[in-house]
Amino acid sequence: MTHRQRLSMIVLTVVAALGLATVGANPAGAAPSTPAAAPAAAAIPSAPVTGTFTDATGGTGSFAGNFTPSRFSAQNGKLVATGTLTGTLTDSAGNAVGTVTKTVSAPAAVAQATCRILDLTLGPLHLDLLGLVVDLNQVHLTITAVPGAGNLLGNLLCAIAGLLDGTPAAGALAALLNALLALLGQL
Structure with missing residues (x-):
């Protein structure tokens, strides 16, 4: 994102x-x-x-x-x-x-939407395992975590995925939102 x-x-x-x-x-x-x-x-x-x-x-x-x-x-x-x-x-x-x-x-609460955990695309695959032939076309695997009340695994995975993002403090977020309001006011 x-x-x-x-x-x-x-x-x-x-x-x-x-x-x-x-x-x-x-x-x-x-x-x-x-x-x-x-x-x-x-x-x-x-x-x-x-x-x-x-x-x-x-x-x-x-x-x-x-x-x-x-x-x-x-x-x-x-x-x-x-x-x-x-x-x-x-x-x-x-x-x-x-x-x-x-x-x-x-x-004002900032709710987190969803967190993309994994987006994996595998091309076509042909396996010959001692006479067992497996042909697989393209696979697109997307795993998304949904945080919220009662979503323990979603909360955990979103927290882990966002460890390096750096959540802004309320003061920094307020300054950012005030700047956005000022820009919108100029339109």
């Missing part, structure tokens, strides 16, 4: 993780909005955010909006994304109750 592919994967994963991390947020507490930051450039990707809240009648209302990151930072060794959350609160009857435009911070 090239550095460009790895960097693209990190950006997409962070944006997706932000969307997943904020799905369970309680947007009712965010209704009194504060002055928002300057609008983000259209080139900066945003992540969809949805959630529910209890409306004034006791019913279940919904929240639908977007989170647009504006900067990343390291807090206590963890990566944190700060950006603008915008969206609409809708009550259980389907009426729009209000809108939210608020600067929020959320933990």
